[in-house]
Amino acid sequence: MLLHNDPYRGSGHVPEHMMLKPIFYEGRIVAFVANVAHMSEPGAKTPGGLSGDATEVFQEGLLLPPVKIKRRGEDVPDIWKIILANHRTPKVTYGDFRAMMASLDLAEARILELIAAHGIDLVNAATAELLTIAEARMKAEIAGIPNGVYHFEDVIEDDGITDRPYPILLRLEIQDERVIADFTGSAPQAIGPVNAIYAVTASAVYNAFLHLTDPTIPRNEGCYRPFVIIAPPGTIVNCTFPAPVAGGNTETSPRITDMIFGALAGAIPDRIVAACGGTSSPFLFGGADPRTGELYAHFHFEGVGWGGRVGLDGNNMVVTINGNCRNTPVEVFETRYPSFLIDAYRLTPDSGGPGQWRGGLGGERILTVTADVTVSALLNRMKADPWGVLGGGNGARGGIWIKRAGGETWKTFVEQFGTASPSKFSGILLHPGDQVRITMPGGGGYGDPHDRDPAMVAADIANGFVTAGQARLAYGYESGKEGADG
Amino acid sequence: MAESAPTANGEWITPDVSYVDPQRIFCDLCGRPIARRFWRVTIDGEQHTFCDPEHADLFRTWAEPTYE
Numbered sequence: 001m002l003l004h005n006d007p008y009r010g011s012g013h014v015p016e017h018m019m020l021k022p023i024f025y026e027g028r029i030v031a032f033v034a035n036v037a038h039m040s041e042p043g044a045k046t047p048g049g050l051s052g053d054a055t056e057v058f059q060e061g062l063l064l065p066p067v068k069i070k071r072r073g074e075d076v077p078d079i080w081k082i083i084l085a086n087h088r089t090p091k092v093t094y095g096d097f098r099a100m101m102a103s104l105d106l107a108e109a110r111i112l113e114l115i116a117a118h119g120i121d122l123v124n125a126a127t128a129e130l131l132t133i134a135e136a137r138m139k140a141e142i143a144g145i146p147n148g149v150y151h152f153e154d155v156i157e158d159d160g161i162t163d164r165p166y167p168i169l170l171r172l173e174i175q176d177e178r179v180i181a182d183f184t185g186s187a188p189q190a191i192g193p194v195n196a197i198y199a200v201t202a203s204a205v206y207n208a209f210l211h212l213t214d215p216t217i218p219r220n221e222g223c224y225r226p227f228v229i230i231a232p233p234g235t236i237v238n239c240t241f242p243a244p245v246a247g248g249n250t251e252t253s254p255r256i257t258d259m260i261f262g263a264l265a266g267a268i269p270d271r272i273v274a275a276c277g278g279t280s281s282p283f284l285f286g287g288a289d290p291r292t293g294e295l296y297a298h299f300h301f302e303g304v305g306w307g308g309r310v311g312l313d314g315n316n317m318v319v320t321i322n323g324n325c326r327n328t329p330v331e332v333f334e335t336r337y338p339s340f341l342i343d344a345y346r347l348t349p350d351s352g353g354p355g356q357w358r359g360g361l362g363g364e365r366i367l368t369v370t371a372d373v374t375v376s377a378l379l380n381r382m383k384a385d386p387w388g389v390l391g392g393g394n395g396a397r398g399g400i401w402i403k404r405a406g407g408e409t410w411k412t413f414v415e416q417f418g419t420a421s422p423s424k425f426s427g428i429l430l431h432p433g434d435q436v437r438i439t440m441p442g443g444g445g446y447g448d449p450h451d452r453d454p455a456m457v458a459a460d461i462a463n464g465f466v467t468a469g470q471a472r473l474a475y476g477y478e479s480g481k482e483g484a485d486g
Numbered sequence: 487m488a489e490s491a492p493t494a495n496g497e498w499i500t501p502d503v504s505y506v507d508p509q510r511i512f513c514d515l516c517g518r519p520i521a522r523r524f525w526r527v528t529i530d531g532e533q534h535t536f537c538d539p540e541h542a543d544l545f546r547t548w549a550e551p552t553y554e
Contacts (some may be wrong), residue, residue: 008510010518034527065505180548198518228544231517241508361487 001071001101003079006063006470007197008241012161013249014061015042015049015299015454017097019069023111027123033107037100039093041301043086045426047286047297051069052378052424053160054193054244062086070101088286089143110301134222137267139177141213142226145268148172152263154255156236157383159192159426165384166190166236168255172263181260182230183237192424193378195239196248196256202229204253207322208260212271226388234293238410247424249281251380253322258386260346261307265389270310274353274389274444276321277304277362279380279398281440284426287373289338298337301325305352305360305395314360316347316465317440339373340368340436348396349467354474355392355445356452361465362396362440369434376426377413379440392445393474399423407431431441496527496542497533514526517539 004022005011015038023031033067042049042061049061054174057063062083069079084090096215101228115123131164149171156166166187173180189195196204206224210217217223231238236252239245255274261272281304286297303317330342344366353359377400385394400423401410419425430436471477500523501511509519514534525536529546536542 008508010521022528184553198516202518227516230518230549233517233519242511407540 001068001104002066004064005039005061006067007057007245007295009065012036012197012200012203013160013245013310014044014063015039015246016249017064017100017106019097020102021108021320023108024111025115029119030115030120030124031111033111035103035329036310037096037405038299039087039096041087041089041092041286041297043088046284046293046376047374048090048284048299048376050193050246050282050284050376050378051375052193052247052251052297053420054246055161055191055253055428057242057244060193060244060246068474069097075375082284087186088297111128113298115355116338117123127259131222133218134218134220135225137217138209138223140214141217142174142179142209142479143177145174147174147176148267150263150267151340154257154262155257155384156187156194156252156255157380158421159190160161160378160421161190161192161419166194168237168252168259170256170263172260174267175261178226178228179205179209180228183235184230184232186232186235186237189234189236189239189243192421193242193244193250194236194251194424195245195248196237196252197229197245198229199240200245200248200253200255201229201231201237201444204256204322205229205260206337207253208257210265211257212261212268213271221304222390236452238411245380247282247380249322250282250378254280254320254457255380257321258307262387262389269390272389273309273316274307274355274359274392274446275386275395276306276360277381277386277395277398277441278320279441280323281321281398281438282378283374283436284376284378284399285337285339287339287371290371291338300328300333302365302392302440303327303363304381304398304440305441306354306388307389307395308353308392310357310446312476313358314352314443316361317363317418318360323346339369340367341370341373347465348442349464350470351442352394352448352465353386353388353393353395353445354452354470355388356447357392357393357445357450357454358456358460358466359386359395359443360389361443362398362442364437365437367438369430369432369436369453371432373430375428375430377423377432377437379423379438386441386444388444391444391448393449395442395444398441399467400439401437402430403435403437454469462476490541495527496525496536498523499526511535513537515545
């Protein structure tokens with residue numbers, strides 16, 4: 001069984017560990033099964049990894065080229081020792097690795113059952129056929145998009161080291177059944193950790209098209225064959241070793257996915273969506289549990305507003321479009337991570353971009369420190385708005401602030417600690433009584449807000465999603481006109 | 487590097503893998519890092535590396551006209 005996490009040999013970023021297991025049948029390898037899991041503590045320079053001011057991949061955690069963590073079904077103890085000695089929370093890593101192994105064992109058993117039931121020749125033929133079917137179906141979907149060359153530009157607003165934006169340029173060409181997504185002209189790779197490796201950029205493009213096409217297309221290599229993705233080496237969308245990459249996965253990836261939607265807004269307006277909050281909002285922290293003395297670490301996500309689309313408002317406070325994480329319940333958070341109490345966790349009125357179909361709401365969380373804790377962050381959409389489409393307004397930006405114990409005012413981390421970026425930093429020690437406030441961006445709106453059904457505006461006011469002031473200014477809404485009491 | 491017999495259009499090259507030298511090879515069309523082997527083609531007297539013959543064709547028929 002193989003394990004690796006090196007972004008320059010195929011992982012998305014350092015915390016993501018991939019395991020692969022060959023499946024043998026009658027003495028030869030007939031398949032591989034694999035899975036990927038994000039370790040909450042990869043041995044980076046700060047707890048939880050995703051150090052927002054890393055300047056080399058070496059600072060982002062222990063790098064593992066493909067190594068055998070099991071050989072002929074038995075643990076390789078030296079590999080385990082090296083890994084567990086470098087992670088701050090070895091028990092957690094140990095448990096996660098065992099869970100990954102168990103899932104591969106189960107996958108192996110099921111594939112062998114399939115072969116036993118149908119024979120290896122039929123299984124191989126069916127596998128090839130599945131790839132062909134997926135390719136044909138994806139091509140048919142692409143053929144439904146008007147041929148043409150579409151452009152879009154967006155930006156990663158800073159990199160934690162330099163206070164300057166990194167533009168991403170997209171030239172998207174639809175050629176009958178083929179897509180060429182060309183990022184030529186995008187910014188050179190950043191010094192800080194917002195770079196995407198090639199696989200992340202490709203994955204972000206696929207992600208967009210999987211949202212735009214029939215969700216029943218099998219997700220396999222075949223459905224990606226119609227795509228050519230051009231990402232020049234040495235740029236923010238295809239960085240070269242040893243550039244740091246932690247935020248490529250969490251920040252640059254959703255930006256690229258949104259850019260595909262933006263480029264196609266005029267071509268397929270009934271299928272695209274406005275920009276989402278566009279950040280995984282990584283807020284990482286760790287320290288010693290005052291109850292036990294044991295080290296702990298946590299990668300905390302926040303949800304964001306998603307963009308509006310035809311017929312539906314954006315989701316409120318859901319992890320960004322490339323994510324797969326759930327919202328941690330407050331009670332679980334406070335029980336497992338003894339360094340914080342959560343004082344507030346709520347939606348932010350008016351944070352969704354106005355539109356005929358409104359952007360989803362962002363939110364706010366306020367945490368009070370109860371034990372010394374080291375924090376890091378790698379957030380975006382603090383300086384650049386989540387954009388609306390086809391006349392829709394932009395969603396609200398997010399932010400992160402600090403109030404020291406006994407203090408009166410919220411300050412940015414730049415003001416309080418002199419960080420280069422207000423939203424990307426690492427290794428800052430907070431003490432009991434300090435407070436952190438995080439606000440999450442909203443989604444962009446879709447279509448002219450004046451075309452929104454007044455009854456929906458009234459409902460938004462009643463639900464606290466939109467204030468009466470914004471209803472009047474952005475939507476031209478007058479209370480009572482639709483027969484509802486706003 | 488191991489080289490296959492050249493064809494009329496190009497040849498497959500399998501580079502040596504070294505954990506001491508982290509140098510990477512990229513496709514001249516798409517920029518993708520080459521993991522195992524690459525397709526080498528000479529165009530206008532200059533050697534190019536590609537993921538496969540299809541990307542070599544696209545380089546000539548799409549990239550060069552688009553960016554000339």
